[in-house]
Amino acid sequence: MNYQQVIEEVYQEVQEKNLRGKVATYIPELASVDPNQFGIALVDLEGNVYGVGDYEVPFSIQSISKVHTLTMVFHVFKSKLWSRVNVEPSGNPFNSIAQLEFEKGIPRNPFINAGALVITDALCSKFEHATKQVSDFINELAGKTCVSINPSVKNSEKNHGERNTALAYFLKAYKNFDNDVEEVLDVYFSHCAMELTCVDLAKSFSFLANDGYSIFAQREIVSESHARRINALMLTCGFYDEAGEFAFRVGLPGKSGVGGGVAAVMPHKFSIAVWSPELNEKGNSVKAIQALELLTDKLSFSLF
Ligand code: GLN
Numbered sequence: 001m002n003y004q005q006v007i008e009e010v011y012q013e014v015q016e017k018n019l020r021g022k023v024a025t026y027i028p029e030l031a032s033v034d035p036n037q038f039g040i041a042l043v044d045l046e047g048n049v050y051g052v053g054d055y056e057v058p059f060s061i062q063s064i065s066k067v068h069t070l071t072m073v074f075h076v077f078k079s080k081l082w083s084r085v086n087v088e089p090s091g092n093p094f095n096s097i098a099q100l101e102f103e104k105g106i107p108r109n110p111f112i113n114a115g116a117l118v119i120t121d122a123l124c125s126k127f128e129h130a131t132k133q134v135s136d137f138i139n140e141l142a143g144k145t146c147v148s149i150n151p152s153v154k155n156s157e158k159n160h161g162e163r164n165t166a167l168a169y170f171l172k173a174y175k176n177f178d179n180d181v182e183e184v185l186d187v188y189f190s191h192c193a194m195e196l197t198c199v200d201l202a203k204s205f206s207f208l209a210n211d212g213y214s215i216f217a218q219r220e221i222v223s224e225s226h227a228r229r230i231n232a233l234m235l236t237c238g239f240y241d242e243a244g245e246f247a248f249r250v251g252l253p254g255k256s257g258v259g260g261g262v263a264a265v266m267p268h269k270f271s272i273a274v275w276s277p278e279l280n281e282k283g284n285s286v287k288a289i290q291a292l293e294l295l296t297d298k299l300s301f302s303l304f
Pocket of ligand 1: 061062064113256257258283
């Protein structure tokens, strides 16, 4: 399979479509990126890297970091975790407050903001220096020191973090939050403000394409059974209220972020990261989704 040729074709075809969306503005600092950037990096299970466009430019991974944080607590808390957060698609926007009240403080899944805040709370219970542990973990997964936290993005989100703060206090009111709210929010905003290139992000997802074993970290990160479950969650919940559409159009487990990134895996074949900042109304990158749809069409395979 000539992956380099395929991603170059995909890149060209997406560019020709001249798709437009809007960069996220509710985190003001995210609105300052050049909206025309577009990169694709694919990493196969031998560690070969294929890239096109802005694939070596670091960008804000935002909610994609929720896959890394979930991975860190999954094997620590095991099935106990699933009494605090469910595993159902939300069918609602990622920052919905109404749903959390309706469901009495148990978030629908670990990838909407409420669920991710529970995961970050669990992370803070386990790790004394949670932010550092998250970046160390991602560096290990990528096989090199590559994570940086953008302080402007972090502070920008912190200064406009009313909804996430409300969600965290709501969780506390329902006794589904153990640590200090401000402390957990700081860790949450920090991991959302981490920056990676498409190459390093794709490498950090490689273990999910490889039954839990990372060829870059050279160790088993999670068991095969946990890897399957994280992939199932990405497939059903990775794109919020657009998860069905992503499964329909692309058919790969993946996770998006409002920085415009999408990371996805084709089990037993490759991991891939695509980035372009302009988003659709659901908060997912317009070009990244189109690129992944074209990719699975050209390769003639997906999960299905
Ligand atoms: N940091 C963002 C938030 O909490 C992440 C959202 C996203 O990427 N979908 O709102």
